[in-house]
Amino acid sequence: xxxxLLKDLxxxxxxxxxxxxxxxxxxxxxLLIGFAxxxxxxxxxxxxxxEIPEGSRIxxxxxxxxxxxxxxxxxxxxxxxxxxDRAEAEAKVRDxxxxxxxxxxxxxxxxxxxxxxxxxxxxxxEVIVNEEDPLKARVVDDRITALLAEANLFxxxxxxxxxxxYLDLVIEGGDFDVLGQPVEILGLRAVASILQQLRxxxxxxxxxxxxxxxxxxxxxxxxxxxAAPLIDRLAQPIAVDKQAVSAPTPPLDxxxxxxxxxxxxxxxxxxxxxxxxxxxxxxxxFARLTGGLVSxxxxxxxxxxxxxxxxxxxxxxxxxxxxLFAALEWGRAWLWPVAALxxxxxxAAAGAALGATARDVRAVSLLAFMLALPVAxxxxxxxxxxxxxxxxxIRVLTALFPFKPALEAMTAALDPAxxxxxxxxxxxxxxxxxxxxxxxxALRRFGSV
Amino acid sequence: MEARGLTKxxxxxxxxxxxxxxxxxxxxxxxxxxxxAGKTTLLSILAGTLRPDGGTVDSPNGDVGWVPQQAALYRxxxxxxxxxxxxxxxxxxxxxxxxxxxxxxxxxxxRRGELVARLSGGNQQRVNIAxxxxxQPAVLxxxxxxxxxxxxxxxxxxxxxxxxxxxxxxxxxxTHDIQEAERYGQRMLVLADGESLFDxxxxxxxxxxxxxxxxxxxxxxxxxxxxxxxxxGH
Numbered sequence: 198x199x200x201x202l203l204k205d206l207x208x209x210x211x212x213x214x215x216x217x218x219x220x221x222x223x224x225x226x227x228l229l230i231g232f233a234x235x236x237x238x239x240x241x242x243x244x245x246x247x248e249i250p251e252g253s254r255i256x257x258x259x260x261x262x263x264x265x266x267x268x269x270x271x272x273x274x275x276x277x278x279x280x281x282d283r284a285e286a287e288a289k290v291r292d293x294x295x296x297x298x299x300x301x302x303x304x305x306x307x308x309x310x311x312x313x314x315x316x317x318x319x320x321x322x323e324v325i326v327n328e329e330d331p332l333k334a335r336v337v338d339d340r341i342t343a344l345l346a347e348a349n350l351f352x353x354x355x356x357x358x359x360x361x362x363y364l365d366l367v368i369e370g371g372d373f374d375v376l377g378q379p380v381e382i383l384g385l386r387a388v389a390s391i392l393q394q395l396r397x398x399x400x401x402x403x404x405x406x407x408x409x410x411x412x413x414x415x416x417x418x419x420x421x422x423x424a425a426p427l428i429d430r431l432a433q434p435i436a437v438d439k440q441a442v443s444a445p446t447p448p449l450d451x452x453x454x455x456x457x458x459x460x461x462x463x464x465x466x467x468x469x470x471x472x473x474x475x476x477x478x479x480x481x482x483f484a485r486l487t488g489g490l491v492s493x494x495x496x497x498x499x500x501x502x503x504x505x506x507x508x509x510x511x512x513x514x515x516x517x518x519x520x521l522f523a524a525l526e527w528g529r530a531w532l533w534p535v536a537a538l539x540x541x542x543x544x545a546a547a548g549a550a551l552g553a554t555a556r557d558v559r560a561v562s563l564l565a566f567m568l569a570l571p572v573a574x575x576x577x578x579x580x581x582x583x584x585x586x587x588x589x590x591i592r593v594l595t596a597l598f599p600f601k602p603a604l605e606a607m608t609a610a611l612d613p614a615x616x617x618x619x620x621x622x623x624x625x626x627x628x629x630x631x632x633x634x635x636x637x638x639a640l641r642r643f644g645s646v
Numbered sequence: 647m648e649a650r651g652l653t654k655x656x657x658x659x660x661x662x663x664x665x666x667x668x669x670x671x672x673x674x675x676x677x678x679x680x681x682x683a684g685k686t687t688l689l690s691i692l693a694g695t696l697r698p699d700g701g702t703v704d705s706p707n708g709d710v711g712w713v714p715q716q717a718a719l720y721r722x723x724x725x726x727x728x729x730x731x732x733x734x735x736x737x738x739x740x741x742x743x744x745x746x747x748x749x750x751x752x753x754x755x756x757r758r759g760e761l762v763a764r765l766s767g768g769n770q771q772r773v774n775i776a777x778x779x780x781x782q783p784a785v786l787x788x789x790x791x792x793x794x795x796x797x798x799x800x801x802x803x804x805x806x807x808x809x810x811x812x813x814x815x816x817x818x819x820x821t822h823d824i825q826e827a828e829r830y831g832q833r834m835l836v837l838a839d840g841e842s843l844f845d846x847x848x849x850x851x852x853x854x855x856x857x858x859x860x861x862x863x864x865x866x867x868x869x870x871x872x873x874x875x876x877x878x879g880h
Contacts, residue, residue, distance in 0.1 A: 200735060211722040480718065481716045484693075484695040485695075488712050489694060490736065
């Protein structure tokens with residue numbers, strides 16, 4: 198078996214395109230994932246132009262709401278790229294340098310303030326987007342909608358807070374500033390108290406009317422106490438109570454790395470084993486080898502071993518490359534080869550089963566690619582994204598192919614807070630045995646002349 | 647080597663219909679017949695690369711060399727690497743020595759470092775045969791060994807094969823070329839549609855052909871042989 202393994206490695210070395218792809222593919226994937234992770238996608242780049250005059254404030258009653266730091270509020274949610282004017286904002290969007298441009302026009306605050314007057318105007322912000330493809334358009338829409346929802350919520354809270362202060366003033370009394378002059382507001386509580394004190398001095402025939410005023414002041418005070426929290430809730434009437442029913446999900450960057458590593462492992466192992474086994478048939482050497490030189494089982498084991506070894510090396514190289522961009526948990530590094538070995542074993546066995554069914558290397562490579570890619574994509578479909586029946590079908594299908602358990606094993610190996618690795622490893626072991634058996638049965642066909 | 651009552655089916659088609667076969671030490675046996683006669687199937691069963699549906703094969707234990715019709719070589723390995731790999735897999739005590747011997751035998755010493763993919767079809771066939779000889783087999787089975795060889799290479803090949811037989815090896819080869827079979831085969835097995843029609847020497851075959859097809863008396867052997875097959879219903 199040793200000589201066969203060396204022979205396969207030598208043939209691989211003599212196939213510069215294949216060898217280059219085996220090395221280049223994981224490096225490329227590592228670089229792509231690395232760049233994607235290092236450019237935090239949670240904060241998209243947005244060109245930002247604030248034309249609101251310095252010192253403008255939203256009015257609240259006769260006063261003005263406190264300064265909110267618009268620039269800071271927005272730029273904490275997106276990566277702001279400052280632009281000098283509208284033309285520059287448009288150019289950056291058109292060139293794809295930014296996802297969108299957000300322009301706060303000079304009259305925004307005036308329009309906001311007009312909402313509390315008899316001639317309200319609609320406050321508008323300007324958004325410039327380049328909807329060159331539907332996916333990007335959707336992303337921009339979602340981002341901008343979310344950003345505006347946050348802004349509206351923030352303003353509503355500010356107004357509600359200010360409204361609450363005025364209610365307090367009406368209930369409890371205090372000083373109120375009008376044109377720079379403090380005006381004393383008595384407050385309902387004090388009104389009721391004063392009237393109660395005056396009541397004995399009022400003629401008996403007039404007390405009934407006074408009592409009505411006292412009752413009004415008392416009830417108004419009590420009911421307005423209740424109104425304050427209601428006004429506060431108006432800003433965000435529905436609160437979210439999120440409870441996860443699944444196991445804790447890994448951070449997005451860890452999941453992305455796991456997907457990249459598993460994709461690399463899948464393509465390298467599956468294509469190499471399937472192609473290498475098909476090559477024996479294409480070069481007519483299968484019959485010669487199994488005509489007494491090696492057993493079919495030994496040949497199968499050699500091919501699986503070749504795939505596992507290549508997959509392990511390339512996957513670890515890829516993870517080492519990703520390490521340049523994202524800090525992986527080195528304390529769990531011993532689990533990486535474990536995940537790659539088990540995943541590689543199942544994928545190699547699946548590759549052997551494929552290789553035993555095709556007659557030449559090109560056909561089996563195409564077959565492996567056509568099988569692996571859709572299964573990998575289906576494995577990433579989350580529950581709820583499709584109908585329950587279809588999702589059940591996807592679950593069954595992806596459970597029959599090693600990609601998903603290999604991804605789960607790799608995720609568990611990378612994520613310290615993630616689910617355990619034992620389940621996926623057991624799943625992969627079962628798949629390895631099943632595919633190796635299938636490959637062994639399919640190999641019987643190889644002897645046919 | 648001896649085989650009795652070999653049968654083989656490919657789906658509905660009966661590729662071998664109870665064929666008997668034997669080859670003595672030092673004997674050169676030619677298997678001849680038209681396309682689809684079952685020559686390759688018979689040789690593959692004798693080589694152990696194909697299981698028969700019925701019948702038995704007795705051969706020197708693990709001592710059968712097999713040279714398939716299509717070169718069974720690794721095209722991305724050199725001539726020497728191919729030979730060395732199979733010498734090691736054959737378990738030769740001195741694999742490098744065996745390689746040198748085969749390179750000398752096939753006249754490929756100067757092409758030893760060349761990738762097989764860059765060799766001509768004839769030279770690939772020489773490497774193919776050399777690999778079959780690495781096991782120093784008591785029985786050598788060759789499936790149409792001279793296909794793709796030029797006359798000079800063909801003469802060299804037959805000279806070499808004859809030498810093996812002289813040293814005591816049983817050599818069994820299939821061919822389409824009746825003249826080649828007549829010239830090099832000491833005994834002929836004629837197959838047609840999986841059926842064994844004749845087993846004997848070239849002279850005996852001529853006699854049988856003459857008896858069964860008197861109308862072609864005086865024609866060349868190939869014409870008479872075709873008439874013989876037609877007379878037998880093939």
